[in-house]
Amino acid sequence: MVDAHPRGLMLAAPRSGAGKTTVTLALLAALKRRGLDIRSAKTGPDYIDPAFHSAATGRPTYNFDSWAMPLGLLDRLAAQTAETADLFVVEAAMGLFDRIEGPVGRRGAPADIAARYQLPVLLVLDVSGQAHSAAAIARGFANHQPDVRIGGVIINRFGSERHLRMVKGAIEEIGLPVLGAMPRDPTLAVKERHLGLVQIDEHPDAPALLTRFAEIGEAHLDLDRIIALAGANITSEMSESQRPLTPPGQRIALARDMAFTFLYAHIVDGWRAQGAELVPFSPLANEAPPDDCDICWLPGGYPELHAGRLASAEHFKAGLRRFAATRPVHGECGGYMILGESLVDGEGTIHAMVGLLGHSTSYAKRRLHLGYRRAKLLRPSPLGESGTLLRGHEFHYASVIAPGEDEPLAELSDGEGKPLGAGGHRRGNVSGTFFHVIALEG
Incomplete structure (x- = not known):
């Protein structure tokens, strides 16, 4: 039975390449180290990031896709993700509101998922090359779609303590809490190739990589406030709907x-x-x-x-x-x-x-x-x-x-x-x- 009050949140950004996956892995690994039972999901079509998620959580990672999946299947996967976890984290693909044209809620946007399940959004802002202007971006995202709530901001790739103070102060002035800040550090990036990240199984020492992510999360993310932010609207009835693909054989x-x-x-x-x-x-x-x-x-x-x-x-x-x-x-x-x-x-x-x-x-x-x-x-x-x-x-x-x-x-x-x-x-x-x-x- 799904808990009456499942706890989840979404990590999203204004665009691809903002560092969402690094921040997500740092959060998952740090929460796992705390002893929490963590599950995760990734919006949109993606094979590689979910494998990293599963390595960090020790649990299967589903994709949530509002265009490709019938809503019944989407609801069932959301219920299965939420039902046994202390907290679940959804990583958005691309930008939070990026989508194709189609019916509202069925456009493949991460925002479709956040709105359907009332997931608070942690907005990951790459602030390299800007300072106070980051607050204008955050304000725009917070006001863009009324049924999507930006619950807080994680500052990514700040260049100095002075740079961080300027960005953090500007964002807090518009009423959004800053729940983490990660410095500009090329060693934090995961290697990529032509379809995305190099696969987790190809890393020579995956346990050491996940340990490093956990240390990053503990050092740079406000885990207590992030946990307190989490919430969702997912019910047990959702787990019963929509048949899956028929197996092609026994x-x-x-x-x-x-x-x-x-x-x-x-x-x-x-x-x-x-x-x-x-x-x-x-x-x-x-x-x-x-x-x-x-x-x-x-x-x-x-x-x-x-x-x-x-x-x-x-x-x-x-x-x-x-x-x-x-x-x-x-x-x-x-x-x-x-x-x-x-x-x-x-x-x-x-x-x-x-x-x-x-x-x-x-x-x-x-x-x-x-x-x-x-x-x-x-x-x-x-x-x-x-x-x-x-x-x-x-x-x-x-x-x-x-x-x-x-x-x-x-x-x-x-x-x-x-x-x-x-x-x-x-x-x-x-x-x-x-x-x-x-x-x-x-």
Whole structure:
């Protein structure tokens, strides 16, 4: 049963790159060190930040997405996040009010989530290059949307004690409390690559990194006042609504290593709740999908960074071909890339892939493909029957350089309904697409 008064808050900023993730991790790690049972969530499509959250909290991290998720699913995930935690923290994507066009509350904005669940917002302000003007930004955010409450400000990247005094004084003069201040320090930044932060599992000493975040949070955040600020409006009835995606099989062979990591926690939990078992294997370790499974799922990740190893993993490739002769195989984004004939890496080297689909992809000339996607399946696949409507996203820099001759898998449109044409391919038991599924449309 969800507590009658769940305690949560959102960390948001005016824009991307303001340091939200660093501040969020510092807060999560510091609260965890205090002995609190902490859970977290991330708004919008994102695989990498939630993995950092989970490392800091020791708990699964869901994504909350007001465009891609039916409201019933969103409510259920919010209730599940709140029900066993002493406090939960939601990290916003992009800027607090950034959105696409659409119905109010269903625009993919972090503000949709803050308003729906009445989450107080801690506004993270990057004050490098400004002083008193930071108060004008804070005032504008506080007044912009009446149903979104800015509960306080965390000053980020101040340059000196004098700089901090000026900014802090200006913000407090407009009636907003300053609940933390973090100095400008390049060593606090987490390394990034082309799809976001370098993954937590790639850090040579993740426990030491999380210890450093906890120390930063204890030193620079007013934890007592932040805890006192937390609140939410989430009820136990929310946990009963909206069915999840149907598992594509009873025993799912799941590619899982540094090349294949992108699978949403709510999808995994939904499959398991319906009785499915996930059986991991590693293509990078030259492992074939286990033969006692009835479907193989190849998620997204970074195959372009490991193309040489994947190309030489002959046991994996031969085993996947044998599996596909009798059972379904589906690839999302990175998984779709390795199902094709070849992959061109960032240096222009061509690597032979599995060849179960006829397309070829290239990362040599990077072009960003980013945005929400609505998909109508044209063929049956592990995603659903023909005609199934799905919502999700694309986020990749690779492009199809040779489409092959396989039948198209889905008809795509963007988040505002603009048709994008066919996406993905299917041949026999094998299907794949750059589209990442989040939920059934509803």
